[in-house]
Amino acid sequence: MLTFTIRRLVLAVPTLLFISLVIFLLLQLAPGDPMAQVPLTVPPEVKQQMREALGLGQPIHIQYFKWIIQFFWIEPLNGIDALFGTGLAEGKLRVISWQTRSPVIDIVIQRLPQTLWVVGVAYVVGILIALPIGIISAYRQYSIFDQAGTFITMIGFSVPPFFSGVLVIVIFSVQLGWFPSIYDTMHVVDDWASFKVQIWQMFLPVMVLALQITSQISRFMRASMLDNLSHDYVRTARAKGLSEATVVLVHVLRNSMIPVVTVIALGVPSIFGGAIITEQVFKVNGIGQLLITAIQANDLPMVQTLTFIFAILIVLFNLIADVLYGLLDPRIRYD
Amino acid sequence: MTELSDPLDINRPPSNRWMEVWRQFRAHKGAMAGAMVFGLIILGVFLGPFVYPHDPQYLPSGRDFITLRDTRPIYVALWDPSAKVNWHYVLGTDNLGRDNLARFLSGGRVSISVGLTAMILSIVLGTFVGLIAGFFRLCDGPLMRLTDLFLALPILPLILVASVLFRESLALSLGPEMGTFLLIVGLIGLTSWMQTARIVRGDVLALKEREFILAARSIGTTPRNLILNHILPNVMSPILVSATLGIATAIITESALSFLGFGFPPDFPTWGKLLNDAVDRMTLYPERVIWPGTLISLTVLSVNYLGDGLRDALDPRSRSR
Numbered sequence A: 001m002l003t004f005t006i007r008r009l010v011l012a013v014p015t016l017l018f019i020s021l022v023i024f025l026l027l028q029l030a031p032g033d034p035m036a037q038v039p040l041t042v043p044p045e046v047k048q049q050m051r052e053a054l055g056l057g058q059p060i061h062i063q064y065f066k067w068i069i070q071f072f073w074i075e076p077l078n079g080i081d082a083l084f085g086t087g088l089a090e091g092k093l094r095v096i097s098w099q100t101r102s103p104v105i106d107i108v109i110q111r112l113p114q115t116l117w118v119v120g121v122a123y124v125v126g127i128l129i130a131l132p133i134g135i136i137s138a139y140r141q142y143s144i145f146d147q148a149g150t151f152i153t154m155i156g157f158s159v160p161p162f163f164s165g166v167l168v169i170v171i172f173s174v175q176l177g178w179f180p181s182i183y184d185t186m187h188v189v190d191d192w193a194s195f196k197v198q199i200w201q202m203f204l205p206v207m208v209l210a211l212q213i214t215s216q217i218s219r220f221m222r223a224s225m226l227d228n229l230s231h232d233y234v235r236t237a238r239a240k241g242l243s244e245a246t247v248v249l250v251h252v253l254r255n256s257m258i259p260v261v262t263v264i265a266l267g268v269p270s271i272f273g274g275a276i277i278t279e280q281v282f283k284v285n286g287i288g289q290l291l292i293t294a295i296q297a298n299d300l301p302m303v304q305t306l307t308f309i310f311a312i313l314i315v316l317f318n319l320i321a322d323v324l325y326g327l328l329d330p331r332i333r334y335d
Numbered sequence B: 001m002t003e004l005s006d007p008l009d010i011n012r013p014p015s016n017r018w019m020e021v022w023r024q025f026r027a028h029k030g031a032m033a034g035a036m037v038f039g040l041i042i043l044g045v046f047l048g049p050f051v052y053p054h055d056p057q058y059l060p061s062g063r064d065f066i067t068l069r070d071t072r073p074i075y076v077a078l079w080d081p082s083a084k085v086n087w088h089y090v091l092g093t094d095n096l097g098r099d100n101l102a103r104f105l106s107g108g109r110v111s112i113s114v115g116l117t118a119m120i121l122s123i124v125l126g127t128f129v130g131l132i133a134g135f136f137r138l139c140d141g142p143l144m145r146l147t148d149l150f151l152a153l154p155i156l157p158l159i160l161v162a163s164v165l166f167r168e169s170l171a172l173s174l175g176p177e178m179g180t181f182l183l184i185v186g187l188i189g190l191t192s193w194m195q196t197a198r199i200v201r202g203d204v205l206a207l208k209e210r211e212f213i214l215a216a217r218s219i220g221t222t223p224r225n226l227i228l229n230h231i232l233p234n235v236m237s238p239i240l241v242s243a244t245l246g247i248a249t250a251i252i253t254e255s256a257l258s259f260l261g262f263g264f265p266p267d268f269p270t271w272g273k274l275l276n277d278a279v280d281r282m283t284l285y286p287e288r289v290i291w292p293g294t295l296i297s298l299t300v301l302s303v304n305y306l307g308d309g310l311r312d313a314l315d316p317r318s319r320s321r
Helices: A002-028 A044-053 A060-084 A104-139 A144-158 A161-175 A192-229 A232-239 A244-282 A287-296 A300-328 B017-027 B029-051 B063-068 B074-078 B100-135 B137-151 B155-174 B176-190 B194-208 B211-218 B223-259 B271-279 B287-314
Strands: none
Touching: A002 A060, A002 A300, A002 B137, A002 B155, A060 A104, A060 A300, A104 A144, A104 A192, A104 A244, A104 A287, A104 A300, A144 A192, A144 B287, A161 A192, A161 A244, A161 B223, A161 B271, A161 B287, A192 A244, A232 A244, A244 A287, A244 A300, A244 B155, A244 B223, A287 A300, A287 B155, A300 B155, B017 B029, B017 B287, B029 B100, B029 B287, B100 B137, B100 B176, B100 B194, B100 B223, B100 B271, B100 B287, B137 B194, B155 B176, B155 B223, B176 B223, B194 B223, B211 B223, B223 B271, B223 B287, B271 B287
16 A cells, blocks of 8 residues: 555656646746836836846746745745744745735735635535435435436536526525625634624535535435445345345445545545636635736736646645545555 | 338337437437527527627617616516616617627627537547557557646646736737637647547557457558548547537636636627626626526536437447336
8 A cells, every 4th residue: 555655656746747847838938027017217227137136037947947946945944934933944035926025825825714714615515415415316216306416416517606606696695685795804703603604604605616516426426326236245235134224324335435535535626726716706815816816917926836736736636536545445556 | 001011110120320329319308408408509699690680799879878778688677667678679788788689699609619619629639649549559658648647737727827828919910809719719628638538548448459450450451541440430429428518618618717807808708708797787787697697507508418318328338228
């Protein structure tokens, strides 16, 4: 198992390097100029110096190398400094945002909790809804519940979040006035009442995201359960007199969870992508919204870092899914 | 005469494979409904302008601007007699006095064209990579690693970034509309071929071991003819299914881009752009949000059902049910 994990880890390194190269080269082709906002009265020599100060005058491979060093060496060192109060990264140049002139990672860390709150809760809620739906639809295949479930999952697949989000705002916050339409990130949870307000304002974005997650995972759960229900071991379990609940919820469920767990792990990064849109609809100032504003403001270091963070999430969760699959199903550990 | 069997007898075993597929497909109610709805939407947006010849770009000027802007759809008059409606504008007008229905029709044309073109691009790329990787052992490793790498890219952020970076230069050389169209189609196509490539490769690997390929090879068929005449026709069914589902993904991605403001320019509406424009005034004019949103959802839903039915009809394993 250890060698399997290590091999997967080693494979992740070239993947990450390739992705970082793609992102870097893509942004190198950017026609936007960070000096565009500098007044025209500034002479061209000074502008050239400013450009060099931003590290823009050097050849591409040196820029790429420096960015990699900054991202993988200096930023983690800064993290260690912040945690333990050491001075390892003093005087080293960090990745600086062109918009705010402050380190990119600091801004990302400010924005991350909002995204994690909404996305994380939505993911958990979505899974909790999806699993029972999948189990019941498979156990009662072609029943009314199954037909309705299939239809709802189809709708969850087909209605894009920017429409379902706007629709629930029109219905629940404009017409009925039940929930706020804008997520207030300044809200501090310190007592029961404020916690209730937090739940209230999270309800709509979480439900919009959860609908999508539910439709994906419940379909997988249903397919996997159906696959297992027709196996011989189920008949054996019934024949030796186990109760139906034990057969379905212990024997079949445990075996059908193997692919579903990996699908759950694989789905995490795409949910962050979906959160870009949901954040825009509900005005949550998380990292998705940060990415959109950074792209609009031509803030290359910010865009580079955020896109790369999304890439790291994808690679990380692919790795987790692989290792989990190996842990749960010994047959695929081909080492 | 009455003794002759009816040539159109439905219980007669079908004579060829595609007849059988069609019979299976017809039995799938959701797929038939999906096909019909999708067909209607395509007919509507492409033939609609002949039935309803209003210019989506027409801006009324002077006094007309005041009287014609912000009219409601005519059905609103049913429950709200004070609503400002105009019988010439079936679905009302927007805040600049442009005809909503004409805009939805022209937006639909763009959205569906983007969906179809991007799907074709991604299918061609995916099939090509899959065929080459499956057929030539030497290319298999590198091409599949490349596919894995593409699957690990953060697609939506990258499309957003790229659509901003390349818009200006393409718009300058090809005009704002054609430039954006090619850019968005290219971006969606280039980032969605991986699933098709994997499926096709898997099928080609299995087909290569079959006797008829050996037979074709033994009579001296060149690899090119082997792929085009023997392998490609046999991997058509998974390609068809992923093509159908690809239309849905492409339409959703394009709408998401337009919704975030990274898609087509403002005077060149698509469903996603129309939805985005209407969000600010959705409390006063909910129809401007609901119509484009429903059209997107309905198109994607019908395409998904169509793909589901196709998969059931084409997959021999599900045929026995």
